[in-house]
Amino acid sequence: MIGYQAAERTAAEQLAAQVYPMLHRFYSSLGEYERADDLAQECWIRLHKARHSYRPPEPVLPWVFAIARHTRVDQFRKRARSSGREVAMAKGVDFAATAAAAEPTVLPLLEQLPSSQKEVLLLLKVTGMSLEEVALATASTVGSVKQKAHRAYETLRRLMGEKS
Amino acid sequence: MMEEKQIWERLEKEIRPGKAAPMGLVGELTPVQPGLSTGVVLTVFAAVLTGITVGGGLTLGSRGMLAMTVAQVMIMGALGVTMMGILGLAAAQGLRPGSKVWVNVRWANVLPLIGFLAIAAMIFPWRWMPETFIANGWGCLREGLYVELASSAGVIWLVRRGYVMHWAGLAGTLGAFCGLTGAALLHVMCPDQEATHLIVWHGGILVGGTLGGLLAGYLLLRGK
Numbered sequence: 001m002i003g004y005q006a007a008e009r010t011a012a013e014q015l016a017a018q019v020y021p022m023l024h025r026f027y028s029s030l031g032e033y034e035r036a037d038d039l040a041q042e043c044w045i046r047l048h049k050a051r052h053s054y055r056p057p058e059p060v061l062p063w064v065f066a067i068a069r070h071t072r073v074d075q076f077r078k079r080a081r082s083s084g085r086e087v088a089m090a091k092g093v094d095f096a097a098t099a100a101a102a103e104p105t106v107l108p109l110l111e112q113l114p115s116s117q118k119e120v121l122l123l124l125k126v127t128g129m130s131l132e133e134v135a136l137a138t139a140s141t142v143g144s145v146k147q148k149a150h151r152a153y154e155t156l157r158r159l160m161g162e163k164s
Numbered sequence: 165m166m167e168e169k170q171i172w173e174r175l176e177k178e179i180r181p182g183k184a185a186p187m188g189l190v191g192e193l194t195p196v197q198p199g200l201s202t203g204v205v206l207t208v209f210a211a212v213l214t215g216i217t218v219g220g221g222l223t224l225g226s227r228g229m230l231a232m233t234v235a236q237v238m239i240m241g242a243l244g245v246t247m248m249g250i251l252g253l254a255a256a257q258g259l260r261p262g263s264k265v266w267v268n269v270r271w272a273n274v275l276p277l278i279g280f281l282a283i284a285a286m287i288f289p290w291r292w293m294p295e296t297f298i299a300n301g302w303g304c305l306r307e308g309l310y311v312e313l314a315s316s317a318g319v320i321w322l323v324r325r326g327y328v329m330h331w332a333g334l335a336g337t338l339g340a341f342c343g344l345t346g347a348a349l350l351h352v353m354c355p356d357q358e359a360t361h362l363i364v365w366h367g368g369i370l371v372g373g374t375l376g377g378l379l380a381g382y383l384l385l386r387g388k
Contacts, residue, residue, distance in 0.1 A: 007193040016190055021182030029179045037183065044185075052196035053260055053327035062262035070261070070329040106171060107178040125175055136262045156171055 001060045005051055015060075020044060023068055026126045030072070030118065031111060043071040061129050062136035069119065069137065109159045117152035120145055200325050202263075205256040209248050212318040213345050216311060217244075220349040227355040236287055236357070243283055244348050247276040251341045255319075258334035259326025269333040273340050273378075277370045280347065284362040292360045300356050301365035307353075308346035308369035312376070315345040332381035339377015343370040 003011025023043050028036035046067050054063045110118050116138075123134045131149075135142045221229065229237065254272035257263045319338040328334050346369040354366070 002198075004193075005196050005198055007195040009190065009193060012190040012193055016185040020185035023182070025179060025182030028182070040183075041186070048191075050261065050327035052325070053199040055199040055201060055260060058262070063260075064262070066261035066329065067327075106174045121175075122179070125172070126179060136264060139257075139265050141265065153171065160171065 001051075001054055002056050005054065005056075016044070019047075019064055022127055023064070026065070026068060026122060027072065029107070029110075029122050029126055035075070039072060039075060042075065043068045046071055059129075059133050059136070061127055062133045065123060065127060065129070065134075065137035066139065106156065106160070109156055112159060113152050113155055117148045117155070120148040121152045124149060197325075199260050199327075200256065200322065202253065202256040202266075205259065205322060206249065206252040208318060208322055209252040209255070209341060212315050212341075213244065213248050213348060216315055216345045217348045217352055220311065221352040224349075224353050226352050228350070228357060229352050231355050231357045239283060239287055240351060243279055244344065247279060247344055248341070250275055251337055251344065254337045255322065255334065255341070258330060258337060259322060259328065261327055261329055269330075269337060273333070273336040273374055276340050276344050277367065277374065280370055281363055281367055284367070285359055288357055288359040288362055290359045292358065296356075297361065297364075300354075301361060301368075304350050304354055304356075304361075304365045305368055305372075308343075308350050308366070309372060311346040311349050312342040312369065312373050315342045331384045332378060335377040335381025335384065336374055337377070339380065340370065340374040342377070343373020346370075346373060 001011075001015060004015050020040060023040040024036050027039040027043075047064060050067060054060065110121070113121070120134060120138065123129055123137060124131070129137065131142050131145050135145045138145065232240070250267055250272050253266040254269050257265055257267075258269065316338070319341060323334075323338070347366045350366050350369060351362075354361075
């Protein structure tokens with residue numbers, strides 16, 4: 001990241017190679033299947049514009065995922081605004097439902113979790129960040145992250161128990 | 165019932181693999197200065213507050229300071245510094261994505277007002293004079309608003325050096341800080357150190373700053 005801030009091309013390419021797949025995985029796991037590409041690219045543009053706001057030696061991933069979360073919220077807001085003005089001409093294919101139908105067991109159950117719990121669970125799992133880092137990325141506390149992860153796990157366990 | 169470990173393992177397998185970065189994702193590169201530290205934000209806040217209070221006091225007079233007792237000066241000074249610290253921490257966390265949350269932004273935005281009103285009500289005498297209340301207060305309000313505009317120039321520099329994700333919260337914090345500088349200078353130069361005057365008019369500067377900031381944040385958010 002320090003190299004990226006100093007405009008070193010190799011450092012920037014290395015960062016993109018490490019971070020971009022994580023971003024794509026994060027967005028697609030959050031249920032943004034057909035928009036994961038767009039979101040990941042939009043997020044990368046924002047990361048590039050905001051690269052001056054990272055301060056070494058702080059951990060990089062909380063900085064990246066704080067912006068990633070914000071990108072998703074912004075896009076959601078934009079979509080909500082534009083969808084209010086648009087009139088559907090014909091019923092489209094529900095990509096999320098088709099994708100979910102082909103899904104194995106646990107991932108579709110995540111859809112039943114509250115958004116904040118799902119996000120915490122995926123940040124822990126997709127990025128491998130620690131509880132402290134997830135707390136930084138979500139602008140909350142370690143206790144809150146632990147609580148959300150625990151509640152998400154409890155709900156998942158209950159849902160899977162019901163299913164089996 | 166499945167164990168936590170099993171759920172985690174299955175989740176790990178089921179999460180889709182991420183796509184590799186597309187070619188040409190890294191475009192033009194120019195070197196940038198690393199972000200603002202909390203210390204820099206606090207220093208800028210301290211410089212703006214001190215500069216405006218001392219500079220304004222020297223050029224416009226310090227009759228308010230002379231009308232206060234030593235204890236009142238000390239208490240109001242300590243309140244101003246504490247509030248500046250809280251607002252500085254809130255601003256620093258709002259300007260750097262992924263930084264540690266030191267203070268709750270909502271509380272930080274209203275704390276200066278609550279602190280000021282409570283302390284002013286407790287340590288200043290209540291001698292309401294209806295004949296001068298409006299005339300004196302209106303002058304204070306006008307001058308305070310000019311000071312707020314002047315101090316907003318300093319905080320705009322901070323915003324340009326950071327990356328703002330939550331405009332409404334940060335703009336409220338910066339507005340509250342501008343209100344704090346306005347109220348601090350009024351306290352130094354205004355000879356009317358009476359509780360009703362302070363609460364309504366000097367407190368009004370704090371309210372105006374915070375509300376102005378929140379409004380600016382809301383408009384910026386709408387424009388995005």
